[in-house]
Amino acid sequence: MITEGFVIGLAAVGLFFSLSGAVGILRMPDVYCRIQCSTKAVTLGAIPVLIALVIGEGPISNYGGRALIVAVLLVILSPAASHALARAAYKAGVPMWSGAVRDEPSQRRSRGSGS
Amino acid sequence: MTDIYLGVAIAEIGIIGILLIRLAIGPTVSDRIVAVNTISTQSALALLFFAAYADRTVDLDVAIWLVSFSYLGAIVWSRYLERGLL
Numbered sequence: 443m444i445t446e447g448f449v450i451g452l453a454a455v456g457l458f459f460s461l462s463g464a465v466g467i468l469r470m471p472d473v474y475c476r477i478q479c480s481t482k483a484v485t486l487g488a489i490p491v492l493i494a495l496v497i498g499e500g501p502i503s504n505y506g507g508r509a510l511i512v513a514v515l516l517v518i519l520s521p522a523a524s525h526a527l528a529r530a531a532y533k534a535g536v537p538m539w540s541g542a543v544r545d546e547p548s549q550r551r552s553r554g555s556g557s
Numbered sequence: 558m559t560d561i562y563l564g565v566a567i568a569e570i571g572i573i574g575i576l577l578i579r580l581a582i583g584p585t586v587s588d589r590i591v592a593v594n595t596i597s598t599q600s601a602l603a604l605l606f607f608a609a610y611a612d613r614t615v616d617l618d619v620a621i622w623l624v625s626f627s628y629l630g631a632i633v634w635s636r637y638l639e640r641g642l643l
Contacts, residue, residue, distance in 0.1 A: 446558060446561070449558070449561055450561060453561065453565050457565065457568050457569075457572075460569070460572050460599060461568075461572055461575075463595065464572045464575040464576050464595070465575065467576060467579050467591060467592060467595060468575055468576070468578055468579050473585060473587045473588055473591070476579075476588060476591050477591055480591050480594060480595045483595055483598075484595070484598055488598055488599075488602055491565065491602055491606075492602070492605070494565075495562075495605060495606065495609060498558060498561075498562075498609075499609060504614055504617065505605070505608065505609045505617065508605065508617040508618075508620065508621060509605055511621060512601060512602075512605065512620060512621060512624050515621070515624050515625055515628075516598065516624060519624070519625070519628035520598075520628065522628070522632065523594065523628045523631040523632050523635075526631070526632050526635040526636070527587065527590060527591065527594075527631055527634075527635040529635070529639065530587070530634075530635035530636065530638040530639040531585075531587040531635075531638065533638075533639050534587070534638045534639065536585050536587055
């Protein structure tokens with residue numbers, strides 16, 4: 443019974459963060475803000491749901507073990523992919539939101555060439 | 558317990574439905590890559606939970622494949638955006 447309570451609680455937390463990440467990807471004005479929302483949806487949304495599956499099935503069973511593997515893969519791969527994607531979007535010249543206040547790489551580049 | 562798993566899987570598919578709108582209207586390629594990334598993660602979770610609900614061990618390997626190769630695809634796409642083919 444208490445296992446079921448843990449599973450329901452962790453799944454509710456994960457689904458809430460996944461839903462808020464999806465709404466953020468839909469509503470944010472900019473590619474970079476959307477990348478930030480997608481990483482939040484993965485780390486705070488997917489990991490509690492997978493932990494819920496591990497607790498519900500036990501870590502040694504088929505489903506729990508596979509859920510642990512998927513969680514480790516997500517933790518390793520998601521920041522790498524998001525970083526590569528943000529850098530590629532910046533270098534490809536995707537425009538920032540009109541209300542953005544800082545563009546630090548271009549400032550650094552202009553200062554380096556000026557001095 | 559298995560009803561909870563089915564509910565989580567259905568909720569993940571609803572979240573995928575929200576993300577499909579961004580995939581359709583995304584102005585640039587990068588928006589669509591972000592949406593596809595998140596869609597593949599959520600669909601892997603939905604597959605895991607559906608496998609635990611229906612007791613189908615086959616779907617677990619599909620989920621692991623989907624996670625690892627979707628992120629590999631994102632890295633390849635960003636490399637392509639950064640410096641073209643090759």
